[in-house]
Amino acid sequence: MVTVNNQSQPSEVIELEKTVAYKIKRRDELTEKTGHYWGIKEFTLRDADPMKFERFYSRLQSSCMAAREISRFVAASPGGREMGEAVWGLVSAEGDSIALSEGFVAHSAAFPYAINFMIERGYEDNPGFNDADVYVADDGFSCGAPHPGDTYTYVPIVRDGEVIGWACAINHIMEVGAPQAGSWAMFAVDTFMDGFVCPPTRTGENLKQYAWWDEMWKRRTRAGTMNILDDKMRLAGCAMILKSIHEIIDEFGVDYYLRASKEVIEESRRVVKDNIRNWMIPGTYEQSAFRVCLYKGLQNIWEHADKDSLIHVYMRSSIDGDGRFHADMEGSSKWDYHAFNAFPGGHKVALMMGLAGALAYNTKFTSGGNYMIDSNLPEGSIYNPGTHVAAHSNGWAQMIMVTLQAFNTLTRAQFMRGYMEESFAVSGPWDSMQGEGVLEDGTPYGYTQFELLGACAQGAYAYRDGEPAVWFIASQLCNMGNSEEFEQLTPPLFHLGRKLQPGYCGYGKYRAGLGLSAVHWVVEPGQRLTASRAGSSCGIIPELSIGMMGGYPSPGATVAVAQGTNVQELFKEGISPTTLQEMVELVEDDTLKTESIKIWKSDAPQTHLKQDDLWAQMAGSGGGWGDPLERDPQAVVQDANSGSINIPFAEEMHGVVLNRVGDEKYELNEAKTVTKRKALRAERKAQSIPVKEWYQQHREQRVLKMNMMEPVVEMLRSATSFDAYKKHYFNFWHLPEDFEI
Amino acid sequence: MEKVNKEIVAQLVAGDISRDESRTLLKMNPKDPERFWTYLEVLQERVNWDDKILLRISDHLYIVQKKETGERLVKCDCGHELGDFRANWKTSAHVRIRDTQEEINKVYYPPAAAPEPEWNEVREFFCPGCYAQIGVEIVPPGYPLLFEFRPDLDRFYREFLGKPLDDKRSDWYEDHTDKTTANWL
Numbered sequence: 001m002v003t004v005n006n007q008s009q010p011s012e013v014i015e016l017e018k019t020v021a022y023k024i025k026r027r028d029e030l031t032e033k034t035g036h037y038w039g040i041k042e043f044t045l046r047d048a049d050p051m052k053f054e055r056f057y058s059r060l061q062s063s064c065m066a067a068r069e070i071s072r073f074v075a076a077s078p079g080g081r082e083m084g085e086a087v088w089g090l091v092s093a094e095g096d097s098i099a100l101s102e103g104f105v106a107h108s109a110a111f112p113y114a115i116n117f118m119i120e121r122g123y124e125d126n127p128g129f130n131d132a133d134v135y136v137a138d139d140g141f142s143c144g145a146p147h148p149g150d151t152y153t154y155v156p157i158v159r160d161g162e163v164i165g166w167a168c169a170i171n172h173i174m175e176v177g178a179p180q181a182g183s184w185a186m187f188a189v190d191t192f193m194d195g196f197v198c199p200p201t202r203t204g205e206n207l208k209q210y211a212w213w214d215e216m217w218k219r220r221t222r223a224g225t226m227n228i229l230d231d232k233m234r235l236a237g238c239a240m241i242l243k244s245i246h247e248i249i250d251e252f253g254v255d256y257y258l259r260a261s262k263e264v265i266e267e268s269r270r271v272v273k274d275n276i277r278n279w280m281i282p283g284t285y286e287q288s289a290f291r292v293c294l295y296k297g298l299q300n301i302w303e304h305a306d307k308d309s310l311i312h313v314y315m316r317s318s319i320d321g322d323g324r325f326h327a328d329m330e331g332s333s334k335w336d337y338h339a340f341n342a343f344p345g346g347h348k349v350a351l352m353m354g355l356a357g358a359l360a361y362n363t364k365f366t367s368g369g370n371y372m373i374d375s376n377l378p379e380g381s382i383y384n385p386g387t388h389v390a391a392h393s394n395g396w397a398q399m400i401m402v403t404l405q406a407f408n409t410l411t412r413a414q415f416m417r418g419y420m421e422e423s424f425a426v427s428g429p430w431d432s433m434q435g436e437g438v439l440e441d442g443t444p445y446g447y448t449q450f451e452l453l454g455a456c457a458q459g460a461y462a463y464r465d466g467e468p469a470v471w472f473i474a475s476q477l478c479n480m481g482n483s484e485e486f487e488q489l490t491p492p493l494f495h496l497g498r499k500l501q502p503g504y505c506g507y508g509k510y511r512a513g514l515g516l517s518a519v520h521w522v523v524e525p526g527q528r529l530t531a532s533r534a535g536s537s538c539g540i541i542p543e544l545s546i547g548m549m550g551g552y553p554s555p556g557a558t559v560a561v562a563q564g565t566n567v568q569e570l571f572k573e574g575i576s577p578t579t580l581q582e583m584v585e586l587v588e589d590d591t592l593k594t595e596s597i598k599i600w601k602s603d604a605p606q607t608h609l610k611q612d613d614l615w616a617q618m619a620g621s622g623g624g625w626g627d628p629l630e631r632d633p634q635a636v637v638q639d640a641n642s643g644s645i646n647i648p649f650a651e652e653m654h655g656v657v658l659n660r661v662g663d664e665k666y667e668l669n670e671a672k673t674v675t676k677r678k679a680l681r682a683e684r685k686a687q688s689i690p691v692k693e694w695y696q697q698h699r700e701q702r703v704l705k706m707n708m709m710e711p712v713v714e715m716l717r718s719a720t721s722f723d724a725y726k727k728h729y730f731n732f733w734h735l736p737e738d739f740e741i
Numbered sequence: 742m743e744k745v746n747k748e749i750v751a752q753l754v755a756g757d758i759s760r761d762e763s764r765t766l767l768k769m770n771p772k773d774p775e776r777f778w779t780y781l782e783v784l785q786e787r788v789n790w791d792d793k794i795l796l797r798i799s800d801h802l803y804i805v806q807k808k809e810t811g812e813r814l815v816k817c818d819c820g821h822e823l824g825d826f827r828a829n830w831k832t833s834a835h836v837r838i839r840d841t842q843e844e845i846n847k848v849y850y851p852p853a854a855a856p857e858p859e860w861n862e863v864r865e866f867f868c869p870g871c872y873a874q875i876g877v878e879i880v881p882p883g884y885p886l887l888f889e890f891r892p893d894l895d896r897f898y899r900e901f902l903g904k905p906l907d908d909k910r911s912d913w914y915e916d917h918t919d920k921t922t923a924n925w926l
Contacts, residue, residue: 278774281892281893284890288884290860290880415797418779421767464756464763504851510756515854541857549875550801581853618851618854646850652847682872688836694836694838696925698883709859732886734926
C-alpha cells in the first residue's frame with residue numbers, strides 16, 4: 001500500500017504520490033513484482049472486520065446500481081433506457097473498476113485506457129482534474145471504446161486535491177453522425193468517416209455540461225436530442241455516485257476507502273484465478289472466424305477502399321499454470337481501409353465480454369479479473385493498427401467473434417472437466433437497422449433500431465437444446481428494447497411481424513434456439529427515408545468456424561429488402577409476411593409483387609426506401625452441439641409438431657422418418673427411422689475420404705495454385721504477413737520458403 | 742462442499758438430466774472439485790474398452806493411455822483410435838466436403854441464411870470406425886485444419902488436479918500435426 005501521508009517525506013514527494021500518474025506507475029510496479037494487485041498479499045481490512053468490509057462494499061455497489069436505475073428515468077433515449085448496455089461504475093484513480101451496476105459490465109475494461117491516455121497526454125496538468133469535472137469520450141484509439149457511439153462519461157472524485165477515483169458511465173447512443181447514418185457505419189474508409197469521435201474531453205464542470213457541448217451533439221449527429229438525453233443520463237448517474245462516494249468516505253475515512261478498494265479488486269482477482277484453475281484446462285485452443293466486408297463498387301471516390309475483403313479473426317488462446325488466460329491474436333488480418341478495425345481497448349472489452357460474467361459471477365465484479373487475462377495484439381493488426389487514422393465505426397461487428405472465441409474456450413474447457421451443465425455453443429449473431437430521413441415537414445432525423453441486437457438464442461447445450469431470444473452476449477440483461485417506442489421514433493417503419501424463424505438454427509444432436517425475424521413496412525416515409533444494416537456475423541459465412549463436437553456453427557444474419565411492392569393489396573386478402581423467409585416465399589410464388597428484391601447475406605448498404613417497401617431481418621440464432629444423427633427422434637417429432645424445423649431436415653439431417661397424421665401433425669415412424677439412419681451413416685462412409693487424401697488433393701489443387709477467390713487469397717496474404725501465422729500456415733501445408741501467396 | 746453424485750453426472754452425460762437437476766448444478770457455488778473424477782468414472786463405464794481415459798475432448802473422443810503401450814492416443818468411444826494426441830485428431834479422421842450451394846443448403850436453413858460456397862467449405866469429420874460426426878468446421882478453401890484443443894495434460898494433472906500422471910515426459914506438450922502431414926507428401 002502506498003503511504004500518502006508519510007510525514008518523513010518532503011511535501012513535494014507527498015504531492016507526487018497523490019498524482020494519478022504516480023499511482024498508475026506504482027500499481028504496475030507492485031502488481032508486476034508481487035503478482036498481487038497493488039502488492040496486496042493480505043486482506044488486512046477485510047480480515048480485521050469482515051462485516052465492516054462487506055458493508056463498505058455494498059454501499060459502493062448499491063451507489064452504482066442506484067445510479068443506473070434512477071438516471072435511466074431522469075433522462076434517456078429509448079435505447080439508453082431500455083437496452084442492457086448502459087453501465088455505471090466506481091473506478092479507482094488508476095482506472096480499475098471497484099464496483100459496477102448491472103448492464104454491459106465488460107465495458108469497464110475500457111476505463112483504464114482512457115485514464116492512461118489522459119495521463120500520458122498531460123491532462124493532469126492541463127486542464128487538471130477537479131472534483132465534479134465532466135469528461136466524455138467515444139474514441140477507440142484514445143479511450144478504448146469498441147466503436148464510436150459507445151460513449152463514456154468520467155467524473156473525477158477528488159479529496160483534498162487528490163484524485164481518489166472516478167464515477168464513470170457508458171451507453172450506446174442512438175446515432176453517431178457518420179456519413180453513413182446510424183450507430184455503426186459499415187462503410188468508413190478512415191476514422192474521418194467514423195462519425196462524431198472525441199478523445200477524452202472536458203465537457204463540463206461542477207456536474208454541469210458546458211453549453212457548447214450540447215451544441216456539438218446537435219451539430220455533429222442526426223439525433224442530437226436523443227444523444228443529449230443520454231449524455232444527461234450518464235452524467236446524472238455519475239453525479240449520484242460522486243455524492244455517494246463522498247458520503248461513504250466521510251463515514252469510513254479516505255485511508256480505509258483507498259486500502260479497502262484495493263483489497264476488493266485483489267479479492268476478485270483471486271476468485272477469477274481460482275475459477276480459471278478450477279474450471280479450465282491448461283493447453284492451447286485454436287479458433288477462427290471470418291467477417292466479410294464487401295466494398296467493391298460501392299463508390300468511386302476512395303480507390304484504396306474499393307475492394308471486397310475477408311477479415312480473419314484468429315485466436316490461439318492458452319491457459320498457463322498460474323491460471324492466466326492468454327489470447328494470442330497473431331494471424332488476424334492487418335488493419336485496412338474499412339470500418340471493421342479496432343484498438344487494444346476495444347479488444348479488451350470484447351475479450352472480457354466473453355469472460356467477465358462467466359468467470360466473475362461468484363465474486364464482486366471489479367477489474368480484478370482483467371489482470372488474469374491478457375493478449376498479444378501485433379502492431380499493424382486489425383486490433384492494434386498502430387495508426388490513429390484507422391476507421392473503427394463497426395469494429396464491434398467483428399470483435400463479437402473475439403468474445404465468442406474467448407467464451408468458447410471456457411465452455412469447451414468446462415465440458416472437458418465435467419461441468420457439462422455450463423457448456424454450450426456460444427454465439428450471438430446480432431443485427432440492427434439504422435439510417436436517417438427527412439419528415440414531410442422537413443425535419444431531419446437519424447435512428448438506430450436495436451430490436452435484434454439484444455435478444456439472441458442460446459446455442460445448444462451439451463445436454464439439451466438452446467432457448468430462443470434469451471441471450472445477449474454483451475450483458476446479463478437480454479431484451480429487445482422497447483420496440484414499440486422505436487416505432488414511434490422512426491415514424492415510417494411499422495412492424496408487419498416479429499417472430500421466431502422456423503428452422504433457423506445451428507443443428508446437431510442438440511439444436512440452438514431459433515433465431516428471430518422481423519418485417520418492417522414503410523409507411524409515409526416523408527421526403528426521404530434510408531436504412532442500412534449493422535450487425536456482427538453475415539449470412540454468407542457462419543458466425544464461428546468450428547461447430548461444437550460435431551454440431552454446425554451458428555448461421556449468420558441476413559437482410560432482405562423488397563421494393564415497390566403490392567403489399568397493401570395483399571392486406572385486403574389477409575396476407576402479410578411476418579418473417580424474412582415468408583416474404584421471400586411470397587415473392588417466389590408471385591403473390592408479393594415487387595420491382596426488386598435483394599437478399600443481403602452481408603451488410604445491406606444504405607438504401608432509399610419508399611412507400612410500401614419492406615425491410616426484413618433475420619438474426620440471433622445459435623450453434624448446434626453434437627452429431628445430428630444422434631438427436632432423440634422424439635425431439636425431432638416435437639420440433640415438427642411445433643413448427644420449429646424445416647420438415648425435410650427431419651429425414652435428411654437427423655434420419656428421422658415422420659408419418660404425417662394431420663394438418664402439420666406428425667408421428668414417428670420407428671422402423672423407417674432405424675433404416676434411414678443406417679443409410680445416412682453408410683452415405684457418410686461412401687461420401688467421405690481419409691483426411692490424408694483430402695490434404696493431398698487440396699494442397700495440390702487449391703493451395704499451391706492459390707485457386708480461390710481473391711478476397712480469400714488476400715486474407716491469407718494478410719494473415720501470413722505476421723511471422724507466427726506464416727510459420728503455422730507454411731508448416732501445415734509444407735510450402736517452400738519462396739512460395740508467394 | 743457438496744459432492745454431486747455419480748447418478749446425476751451420468752444423467753448429464755446421457756442428456757436425460759431433468760431441468761431442475763441441471764439448474765441445481767448451474768447454481769452450485771463453488772462447483773464440486775471432485776467432478777472431474779466422477780466424470781471419468783462415469784465415462785469409463787460407458788465404453789467397451791479398458792484403456793484409461795485421461796480426458797474427454799468431445800462427445801465421442803477421449804485422450805487415453807493405451808494399456809499395452811502406454812501411448813497417449815485419441816480414441817473414439819467405438820474403439821477406433823485416431824493417433825497420438827499431440828497431432829490434430831482430424832488428420833486421422835475421414836472428411837466430407839460440402840462446397841456447392843446445394844450441398845450446403847442441406848445443413849443450413851432457410852436458404853437466405855445458408856453460407857455461400859465460394860467463401861466457405863463445410864468440412865464434416867467422421868470417425869472411420871463408426872462414422873459418427875465428430876467435428877465440423879466451416880472455413881475458406883485453402884485454410885489449415887483447426888486444432889481445436891491441444892492440452893498440457895501433465896500440467897493439468899500435476900498443478901490443477903494435484904495428481905501427477907505417472908508417465909511424465911518432456912515432449913508431451915508438443916504439436917505433432919505438421920510431422921503427420923509431412924509424411925503425406
